[in-house]
Amino acid sequence: MTGTKPIKPTKLTMVSSICAICLDAIDKSIAKLEPCNHKYHIDCIRTWHNYSNDLNCPTCRIETNQLSVNIYPEIQSPPVKITLKTGFNINKIEEYCELIRRQPMHGTTGIRRNDYHPLLNEEESVIYEAISDEFEENYDSDMENDFDNSDLRVAELNESFGNILNINDDNEANNNPEELIGTFITKQNDLTPSKKQKQILQCSICGETNQEINICCQVCKIIYHDSCLRSLALETNEPATWMNCIQCFESVTAFKMPKIKDDNVFTFNSDEIMIYNGQIRDINSVLSQQLYEQTKVKSLEQLRIAKTQIQSHVRKALHELNKNATTSVDKIGINDFTKINKKVSRELYKISDYEYKSDDIDYDSEAMRLVLIELVNLGYMNHL
Amino acid sequence: MSLKRLLKEKRLIEKELSGYSESIELLEPVAFENFLKWRAVLKGPVNTPYHKHSFKLLIELPSEYPLVPPAITFEPYSMPHCNVEFSTGKICLNILEHEHWSPVWNLMYVMVALYQLLQEPVVDSPLNIDLANILRAGDTSAYHGLINYYLQEDTATH
Ligand SMILES: [Zn+2]
Ligand SMILES: [Zn+2]
Ligand SMILES: [Zn+2]
Ligand SMILES: [Zn+2]
Numbered sequence: 001m002t003g004t005k006p007i008k009p010t011k012l013t014m015v016s017s018i019c020a021i022c023l024d025a026i027d028k029s030i031a032k033l034e035p036c037n038h039k040y041h042i043d044c045i046r047t048w049h050n051y052s053n054d055l056n057c058p059t060c061r062i063e064t065n066q067l068s069v070n071i072y073p074e075i076q077s078p079p080v081k082i083t084l085k086t087g088f089n090i091n092k093i094e095e096y097c098e099l100i101r102r103q104p105m106h107g108t109t110g111i112r113r114n115d116y117h118p119l120l121n122e123e124e125s126v127i128y129e130a131i132s133d134e135f136e137e138n139y140d141s142d143m144e145n146d147f148d149n150s151d152l153r154v155a156e157l158n159e160s161f162g163n164i165l166n167i168n169d170d171n172e173a174n175n176n177p178e179e180l181i182g183t184f185i186t187k188q189n190d191l192t193p194s195k196k197q198k199q200i201l202q203c204s205i206c207g208e209t210n211q212e213i214n215i216c217c218q219v220c221k222i223i224y225h226d227s228c229l230r231s232l233a234l235e236t237n238e239p240a241t242w243m244n245c246i247q248c249f250e251s252v253t254a255f256k257m258p259k260i261k262d263d264n265v266f267t268f269n270s271d272e273i274m275i276y277n278g279q280i281r282d283i284n285s286v287l288s289q290q291l292y293e294q295t296k297v298k299s300l301e302q303l304r305i306a307k308t309q310i311q312s313h314v315r316k317a318l319h320e321l322n323k324n325a326t327t328s329v330d331k332i333g334i335n336d337f338t339k340i341n342k343k344v345s346r347e348l349y350k351i352s353d354y355e356y357k358s359d360d361i362d363y364d365s366e367a368m369r370l371v372l373i374e375l376v377n378l379g380y381m382n383h384l
Numbered sequence: 385m386s387l388k389r390l391l392k393e394k395r396l397i398e399k400e401l402s403g404y405s406e407s408i409e410l411l412e413p414v415a416f417e418n419f420l421k422w423r424a425v426l427k428g429p430v431n432t433p434y435h436k437h438s439f440k441l442l443i444e445l446p447s448e449y450p451l452v453p454p455a456i457t458f459e460p461y462s463m464p465h466c467n468v469e470f471s472t473g474k475i476c477l478n479i480l481e482h483e484h485w486s487p488v489w490n491l492m493y494v495m496v497a498l499y500q501l502l503q504e505p506v507v508d509s510p511l512n513i514d515l516a517n518i519l520r521a522g523d524t525s526a527y528h529g530l531i532n533y534y535l536q537e538d539t540a541t542h
Contacts, residue, residue, distance in 0.1 A: 005533075020487075020488035021450065021487045021488060022389050023389050023392040023393065023490075044487075047451070048451065048487050051451045058486040058487050058488045059486070059488050060484070087520075350387070351387060351388050351391060363390065365392075369416050369417070372416075373417045
């Protein structure tokens with residue numbers, strides 16, 4: 001063993017608003033280790049603890065026992081405490097939320113505060129309570145937008161459940177949550193007026209709504225037939241890219257299309273139901289899961305903006321190189337141009353975490369760097 | 385996690401090294417297209433036999449970095465030091481071992497640690513037995529003499 005003497009941290013790690021593991025700013029979801037109070041992103045510290053097989057703080061090396069997570073610091077909610085030693089079992093919470101949500105008469109707030117699940121210990125109940133605060137938040141804003149009073153919501157729910165009972169003479173369908181949601185939304189003759197936009201669950205390429213839909217993009221929350229993606233990729237002469245979403249270029253994943261009765265179309269309210277982890281999920285249950293997974297689901301619009309801005313740097317680099325090309329051989333052909341543009345942009349999204357961060361990242365030089373690599377790979381040697 | 389963090393590290397290192405650094409002459413990726421291979425040049429600390437010499441290092445970053453430590457070696461046959469294997473440049477430093485590494489450390493931090501190792505060799509875990517024995521015996525002038533000999537040899541042959 002050599003050099004056991006502790007060394008002073010360099011400036012890189014001294015700033016407290018920076019997560020010392022990824023060097024990114026900590027804005028939301030601050031995870032504070034206790035008792036030492038060192039702060040990290042929840043993702044980063046949990047990844048590390050998984051890796052290190054101990055619960056020591058990577059900065060001060062003290063053994064920690066609790067993680068205090070402030071998910072929305074701006075609303076001053078009490079931090080969620082995660083007991084590291086027992087570990088936190090999200091499944092129990094989810095299971096409970098699901099259970100409560102499926103009860104027809106669960107009232108207006110979705111979950112009542114004091115209905116602690118018998119499976120939850122005291123710790124988990126605290127976390128659970130924090131989650132239900134979240135639900136109430138969401139629900140309240142819904143109320144403002146869409147309803148005059150809470151009774152309407154109850155009426156709507158009762159109406160819907162009434163419909164389920166009427167449609168399905170065979171009760172076995174009610175036992176399957178997916179079918180339950182399916183029928184719940186399929187029945188359209190709502191008497192309650194709703195301003196919410198109903199969407200049809202359909203392939204984003206061909207518009208079909210059949211059972212064969214089997215692919216989704218986690219980022220864009222849209223679904224495809226794998227056959228549609230394949231033939232589109234063939235059409236654009238890039239058969240290898242069929243595994244990428246046509247909107248954001250991220251890899252697509254498998255999707256489980258919910259079962260639908262007869263030739264009904266699966267419609268849904270985009271603020272109640274979403275595509276998540278390859279399935280149709282209730283947005284609230286996804287929310288609670290995300291509190292823990294901290295999946296950064298950026299809105300499609302945000303992504304589009306970031307994408308356009310990032311791509312403009314890549315195009316700029318490519319145009320600059322073409323402008324300086326002395327011979328026609330050096331000029332980048334249209335096919336290569338598109339290919340490089342796509343590939344480099346994708347790389348830059350990843351680096352930027354799908355956000356446009358012009359303060360952190362020098363996009364012009366990063367774009368140029370990556371474009372040059374691609375050019376070398378394609379045999380355009382003269383650009384160097 | 386890796387590439388994005390490395391970009392940030394690179395930017396911060398550039399910033400830090402734009403001014404005068406007592407210990408580091410160079411710390412940069414070997415090539416613009418590969419952030420997983422870095423090179424560094426460490427300055428010899430004052431009041432050590434290494435003073436007025438500089439030492440090349442090769443750094444390889446595993447793709448899991450910073451969850452696992454960087455792999456760092458001195459240039460072979462360039463560093464006569466108790467805790468460095470002369471022929472390979474292999475370094476014995478606990479913070480570079482998996483079980484002691486922390487993800488909050490970074491390349492800059494590791495360089496500073498290596499600089500301190502040049503100032504304070506540790507005789508308990510030697511990779512250069514000759515030097516460790518002389519140092520253990522407390523023969524400072526022989527110790528300095530041997531290091532100087534190695535260093536001169538190195539300058540002569542290269
Ligand atoms: Zn982090
Ligand atoms: Zn700590
Ligand atoms: Zn289709
Ligand atoms: Zn997408």
